[in-house]
Amino acid sequence: MIIIAQVWGDQPQHPNLPYQALCIIRYESEGWTEVENINSNGTVDIGLFQINSTNWAMCGGKQHLKDPDANARCAYRIWRQAGETWNPWAAWTQRHNDGSPPCKVTNPD
Template sequence: MHQLLASILIIAIIGVINGDKCGQNCLYSNCPATCPCGRTTNYVSAASYCSRYTDWDQQCCQCIVQAESQGNANAMNYNSDRTWDIGLFQINQQNFASCNSGRYPCDPQQNLACARKVWQW
Protein backbone atom coordinates (compact mmCIF):
# COMPACT_ATOMS: atom_id res chain seq x y z
CA MET A 1 0.00 0.00 0.00
CA HIS A 2 2.83 2.41 0.83
CA GLN A 3 4.47 1.70 -2.52
CA LEU A 4 1.22 2.52 -4.30
CA LEU A 5 0.86 5.81 -2.43
CA ALA A 6 4.50 6.67 -3.09
CA SER A 7 4.04 5.92 -6.80
CA ILE A 8 0.92 8.08 -7.00
CA LEU A 9 2.72 10.93 -5.23
CA ILE A 10 5.69 10.73 -7.61
CA ILE A 11 3.38 10.73 -10.65
CA ALA A 12 1.50 13.74 -9.25
CA ILE A 13 4.73 15.66 -8.64
CA ILE A 14 5.96 14.92 -12.17
CA GLY A 15 2.62 16.13 -13.53
CA VAL A 16 2.88 19.39 -11.60
CA ILE A 17 6.45 19.96 -12.76
CA ASN A 18 5.60 19.24 -16.40
CA GLY A 19 2.42 21.32 -16.24
CA ASP A 20 4.34 24.29 -14.89
CA LYS A 21 6.91 24.52 -17.68
CA CYS A 22 7.44 28.14 -18.54
CA GLY A 23 4.86 29.24 -15.97
CA GLN A 24 1.90 27.81 -17.89
CA ASN A 25 3.03 29.52 -21.11
CA CYS A 26 3.98 26.20 -22.70
CA LEU A 27 0.74 25.18 -24.38
CA TYR A 28 1.33 21.45 -24.60
CA SER A 29 3.89 20.95 -21.81
CA ASN A 30 6.46 19.98 -24.42
CA CYS A 31 8.82 22.92 -24.05
CA PRO A 32 12.46 22.39 -23.18
CA ALA A 33 13.94 24.19 -20.19
CA THR A 34 14.21 27.50 -22.05
CA CYS A 35 11.26 29.88 -22.12
CA PRO A 36 11.75 32.51 -24.87
CA CYS A 37 8.70 34.50 -23.75
CA GLY A 38 9.35 34.10 -20.04
CA ARG A 39 7.46 32.36 -17.29
CA THR A 40 4.74 34.95 -16.66
CA THR A 41 1.45 34.71 -18.52
CA ASN A 42 0.27 37.83 -20.33
CA TYR A 43 -3.42 37.59 -21.15
CA VAL A 44 -4.58 40.40 -23.39
CA SER A 45 -7.80 41.30 -25.15
CA ALA A 46 -7.92 39.68 -28.59
CA ALA A 47 -10.55 42.25 -29.60
CA SER A 48 -8.22 45.10 -28.66
CA TYR A 49 -5.34 43.81 -30.78
CA CYS A 50 -7.49 42.65 -33.69
CA SER A 51 -9.22 46.05 -33.86
CA ARG A 52 -5.92 47.78 -34.61
CA TYR A 53 -6.48 46.80 -38.23
CA THR A 54 -9.89 47.27 -39.78
CA ASP A 55 -9.13 45.57 -43.08
CA TRP A 56 -9.62 42.05 -41.73
CA ASP A 57 -12.52 40.13 -40.30
CA GLN A 58 -12.56 40.90 -36.57
CA GLN A 59 -14.38 37.72 -35.58
CA CYS A 60 -11.95 35.60 -37.58
CA CYS A 61 -8.97 37.35 -36.01
CA GLN A 62 -10.33 36.87 -32.49
CA CYS A 63 -11.13 33.24 -33.23
CA ILE A 64 -7.54 32.63 -34.37
CA VAL A 65 -6.13 34.22 -31.20
CA GLN A 66 -8.46 32.18 -29.00
CA ALA A 67 -7.66 28.91 -30.79
CA GLU A 68 -3.90 29.48 -30.96
CA SER A 69 -3.05 31.03 -27.58
CA GLN A 70 -6.24 31.56 -25.58
CA GLY A 71 -5.23 35.23 -25.53
CA ASN A 72 -1.89 34.64 -23.77
CA ALA A 73 0.66 36.84 -25.53
CA ASN A 74 3.44 34.74 -23.98
CA ALA A 75 2.07 31.39 -25.16
CA MET A 76 4.69 29.06 -26.61
CA ASN A 77 4.74 25.69 -28.32
CA TYR A 78 7.84 23.65 -29.08
CA ASN A 79 7.44 21.65 -32.29
CA SER A 80 8.83 18.25 -33.20
CA ASP A 81 11.08 19.95 -35.79
CA ARG A 82 12.63 21.93 -32.89
CA THR A 83 11.10 25.25 -33.87
CA TRP A 84 8.96 27.44 -31.68
CA ASP A 85 5.46 28.83 -32.24
CA ILE A 86 5.20 32.07 -30.28
CA GLY A 87 2.60 34.53 -29.05
CA LEU A 88 -1.03 35.37 -29.70
CA PHE A 89 -1.00 34.03 -33.25
CA GLN A 90 1.59 31.27 -32.63
CA ILE A 91 3.98 32.56 -35.29
CA ASN A 92 6.49 29.86 -36.24
CA GLN A 93 10.18 30.51 -35.71
CA GLN A 94 10.88 30.09 -39.43
CA ASN A 95 9.12 33.45 -39.93
CA PHE A 96 10.95 35.46 -37.27
CA ALA A 97 13.66 36.74 -39.63
CA SER A 98 11.16 38.15 -42.10
CA CYS A 99 8.80 39.72 -39.59
CA ASN A 100 10.72 40.59 -36.41
CA SER A 101 14.43 40.88 -37.28
CA GLY A 102 15.01 37.30 -36.13
CA ARG A 103 13.75 37.95 -32.59
CA TYR A 104 10.97 36.08 -30.82
CA PRO A 105 7.76 38.13 -31.29
CA CYS A 106 6.56 37.76 -27.68
CA ASP A 107 5.28 41.32 -27.51
CA PRO A 108 1.62 41.27 -28.65
CA GLN A 109 2.12 44.19 -31.05
CA GLN A 110 5.15 42.47 -32.63
CA ASN A 111 3.19 39.22 -32.89
CA LEU A 112 0.28 41.01 -34.53
CA ALA A 113 2.63 42.65 -37.06
CA CYS A 114 4.18 39.24 -37.79
CA ALA A 115 0.74 37.70 -38.30
CA ARG A 116 -0.16 40.38 -40.84
CA LYS A 117 3.13 39.92 -42.67
CA VAL A 118 3.12 36.10 -42.62
CA TRP A 119 -0.50 35.77 -43.70
CA GLN A 120 -0.44 38.86 -45.95
CA TRP A 121 -3.60 40.28 -44.41
Protein backbone atom coordinates in the same frame (compact mmCIF):
# COMPACT_ATOMS: atom_id res chain seq x y z
CA MET B 1 -7.89 43.94 -28.32
CA ILE B 2 -7.41 47.24 -30.04
CA ILE B 3 -4.50 45.95 -32.12
CA ILE B 4 -6.77 43.45 -33.85
CA ALA B 5 -9.08 46.24 -35.01
CA GLN B 6 -6.11 48.36 -36.10
CA VAL B 7 -4.29 45.63 -38.00
CA TRP B 8 -7.12 43.47 -39.29
CA GLY B 9 -10.14 45.79 -39.31
CA ASP B 10 -9.92 47.79 -42.53
CA GLN B 11 -10.60 44.97 -44.98
CA PRO B 12 -13.90 45.62 -46.81
CA GLN B 13 -13.37 42.53 -48.97
CA HIS B 14 -12.95 40.43 -45.78
CA PRO B 15 -15.51 41.82 -43.28
CA ASN B 16 -15.12 38.90 -40.84
CA LEU B 17 -11.34 39.07 -40.78
CA PRO B 18 -10.97 40.63 -37.29
CA TYR B 19 -13.27 37.95 -35.88
CA GLN B 20 -11.33 35.22 -37.63
CA ALA B 21 -8.12 36.68 -36.19
CA LEU B 22 -9.63 36.44 -32.72
CA CYS B 23 -10.48 32.79 -33.42
CA ILE B 24 -6.88 32.10 -34.36
CA ILE B 25 -5.72 33.70 -31.11
CA ARG B 26 -8.26 31.69 -29.14
CA TYR B 27 -7.18 28.36 -30.56
CA GLU B 28 -3.45 29.02 -30.92
CA SER B 29 -2.59 30.72 -27.61
CA GLU B 30 -5.82 31.26 -25.65
CA GLY B 31 -4.73 34.90 -25.47
CA TRP B 32 -1.43 34.22 -23.69
CA THR B 33 1.13 36.64 -25.09
CA GLU B 34 4.21 34.89 -23.71
CA VAL B 35 3.39 31.30 -24.63
CA GLU B 36 6.00 29.27 -26.53
CA ASN B 37 5.43 25.82 -27.99
CA ILE B 38 7.99 23.44 -29.43
CA ASN B 39 6.64 21.54 -32.43
CA SER B 40 7.44 17.93 -33.28
CA ASN B 41 9.60 19.12 -36.20
CA GLY B 42 11.77 21.21 -33.85
CA THR B 43 10.39 24.61 -34.80
CA VAL B 44 9.02 26.91 -32.10
CA ASP B 45 5.79 28.94 -32.05
CA ILE B 46 5.53 32.09 -29.96
CA GLY B 47 2.96 34.64 -28.80
CA LEU B 48 -0.70 35.34 -29.48
CA PHE B 49 -0.74 34.02 -33.04
CA GLN B 50 1.94 31.39 -32.32
CA ILE B 51 4.32 32.75 -34.95
CA ASN B 52 6.55 29.91 -36.12
CA SER B 53 10.32 30.27 -35.89
CA THR B 54 10.57 29.95 -39.68
CA ASN B 55 8.95 33.41 -39.84
CA TRP B 56 10.78 35.20 -37.02
CA ALA B 57 13.41 36.87 -39.24
CA MET B 58 10.80 38.60 -41.42
CA CYS B 59 9.21 40.01 -38.27
CA GLY B 60 12.27 41.41 -36.51
CA GLY B 61 13.24 38.33 -34.54
CA LYS B 62 11.92 36.35 -31.59
CA GLN B 63 12.49 39.07 -29.00
CA HIS B 64 9.65 41.19 -30.44
CA LEU B 65 7.03 38.49 -30.81
CA LYS B 66 5.91 38.31 -27.18
CA ASP B 67 4.63 41.85 -27.65
CA PRO B 68 0.97 41.55 -28.76
CA ASP B 69 1.22 44.43 -31.24
CA ALA B 70 4.34 43.06 -32.92
CA ASN B 71 2.88 39.56 -32.95
CA ALA B 72 -0.38 40.72 -34.58
CA ARG B 73 1.49 42.77 -37.19
CA CYS B 74 3.71 39.80 -37.97
CA ALA B 75 0.67 37.53 -38.26
CA TYR B 76 -0.84 39.99 -40.73
CA ARG B 77 2.32 39.88 -42.86
CA ILE B 78 2.22 36.07 -42.84
CA TRP B 79 -1.51 36.09 -43.70
CA ARG B 80 -0.83 38.42 -46.66
CA GLN B 81 2.16 36.36 -47.79
CA ALA B 82 -0.03 33.23 -47.72
CA GLY B 83 -2.41 34.77 -50.25
CA GLU B 84 -4.68 36.31 -47.61
CA THR B 85 -5.46 32.92 -46.14
CA TRP B 86 -5.14 31.35 -42.69
CA ASN B 87 -3.43 28.25 -44.10
CA PRO B 88 -0.16 28.79 -42.16
CA TRP B 89 -2.06 28.32 -38.87
CA ALA B 90 -2.74 24.76 -37.75
CA ALA B 91 -5.68 26.00 -35.68
CA TRP B 92 -7.37 27.16 -38.86
CA THR B 93 -6.55 24.22 -41.09
CA GLN B 94 -7.47 21.61 -38.46
CA ARG B 95 -10.82 23.22 -37.66
CA HIS B 96 -11.75 24.45 -41.13
CA ASN B 97 -12.50 21.12 -42.80
CA ASP B 98 -16.21 21.85 -43.23
CA GLY B 99 -15.67 25.33 -44.70
CA SER B 100 -16.69 27.25 -41.58
CA PRO B 101 -14.47 29.39 -39.33
CA PRO B 102 -12.84 27.64 -36.37
CA CYS B 103 -15.16 29.42 -33.95
CA LYS B 104 -18.55 31.00 -34.41
CA VAL B 105 -17.94 34.71 -34.63
CA THR B 106 -19.28 37.07 -37.26
CA ASN B 107 -19.44 40.75 -37.95
CA PRO B 108 -22.31 42.10 -35.81
CA ASP B 109 -23.31 44.58 -38.56
